[in-house]
Amino acid sequence: MAGVRALFEFGSQDYAWSEAYYWTTGQQPSNPSIAIQPAQNLAYARVPCLGNGAALQRVRLSLYPASRQVYDILPPLIPTAPAWGTQTINGYSIDALQYTASRPWVALLCLCSDLLGRTKQIYMGGIPKGLEAQETADEQGIYWDGAPGFYQRLSTFFAQLNAGSWAWLSQRLESFQPAYQSAAAPYGLVTNAAYPGMVGVQTTTPLTFTDPLHPRVRIKGLKRQNIRIPGANGLWSVGGILPPTPPATAPYTYFLLNSSLVSLTGYTGIPLVAAFFPSFINIVQSQPVATVHRKRGVSLAGVRGRLRTRA
Numbered sequence: 001m002a003g004v005r006a007l008f009e010f011g012s013q014d015y016a017w018s019e020a021y022y023w024t025t026g027q028q029p030s031n032p033s034i035a036i037q038p039a040q041n042l043a044y045a046r047v048p049c050l051g052n053g054a055a056l057q058r059v060r061l062s063l064y065p066a067s068r069q070v071y072d073i074l075p076p077l078i079p080t081a082p083a084w085g086t087q088t089i090n091g092y093s094i095d096a097l098q099y100t101a102s103r104p105w106v107a108l109l110c111l112c113s114d115l116l117g118r119t120k121q122i123y124m125g126g127i128p129k130g131l132e133a134q135e136t137a138d139e140q141g142i143y144w145d146g147a148p149g150f151y152q153r154l155s156t157f158f159a160q161l162n163a164g165s166w167a168w169l170s171q172r173l174e175s176f177q178p179a180y181q182s183a184a185a186p187y188g189l190v191t192n193a194a195y196p197g198m199v200g201v202q203t204t205t206p207l208t209f210t211d212p213l214h215p216r217v218r219i220k221g222l223k224r225q226n227i228r229i230p231g232a233n234g235l236w237s238v239g240g241i242l243p244p245t246p247p248a249t250a251p252y253t254y255f256l257l258n259s260s261l262v263s264l265t266g267y268t269g270i271p272l273v274a275a276f277f278p279s280f281i282n283i284v285q286s287q288p289v290a291t292v293h294r295k296r297g298v299s300l301a302g303v304r305g306r307l308r309t310r311a
Contacts, residue, residue, distance in 0.1 A: 012054035015104035032061035051101030054126030098130030180251035202251035216276035
């Protein structure tokens with residue numbers, strides 16, 4: 001399982017956000033630049049769906065699973081802003097304000113699906129302001145008449161997205177097993193002097209990693225009794241693996257990078273462990289659902305993404 005991640009980076013009203021799409025052909029790519037042409041094609045279909053004032057600033061290509069290789073596609077190799085020109089409906093000119101990009105927290109919620117009916121929600125930011133719900137909006141809260149021509153542009157974007165090689169990333173196929181629990185490690189969490197600064201999680205059977213060079217494990221099922229103490233749940237990079245000493249057949253211990261503050265005790269629940277097993281699900285159909293409010297991104301001077309909250 002490997003592909004190329006195309007991160008579309010946008011800006012509007014001194015605000016920034018990004019949208020990630022994954023390109024895959026079922027083969028291991030050696031360089032992210034292999035996806036330049038499909039990423040450009042998608043960009044030329046995505047940018048016309050923006051409102052005036054919003055712009056695509058960069059498309060960054062990177063291999064997935066992650067590597068240090070990246071490739072940036074910058075203007076003029078990609079379009080930056082939409083060109084709406086003069087639009088009319090029923091012979092009347094449309095107010096240019098209706099084609100201005102919506103407020104930063106407004107997005108068009110779309111639903112993508114595959115051949116098996118599995119679905120993924122995506123959020124398209126920077127849409128024209130005229131699409132926001134009006135009294136005459138349809139049952140989806142989308143006022144199509146507020147931005148004539150947008151639906152046709154959206155259909156062109158969906159045609160590119162549904163062409164067969166674009167996908168979303170899913171972790172639904174991960175196979176969890178209960179952690180190896182003992183009197184000394186009731187939650188399957190241990191330390192070892194040979195692995196300083198790391199907490200280890202133990203399993204009865206070995207985990208199989210899709211990327212042995214960058215193994216990661218996911219832990220779930222543990223509820224902290226004191227939320228001020230860092231817990232073990234989440235996705236972790238593995239810094240070392242300690243197999244059982246023969247003739248013992250268990251446990252296998254996976255030491256977690258940057259886990260020195262994780263508590264070994266003070267939980268309720270049953271710890272479950274799985275090898276991180278992402279998979280690509282190819283998009284074959286997309287449709288608009290509603291205009292929604294979605295908080296994401298920060299100012300253009302800050303780091304993209306949502307700020308982490310403290311427990």
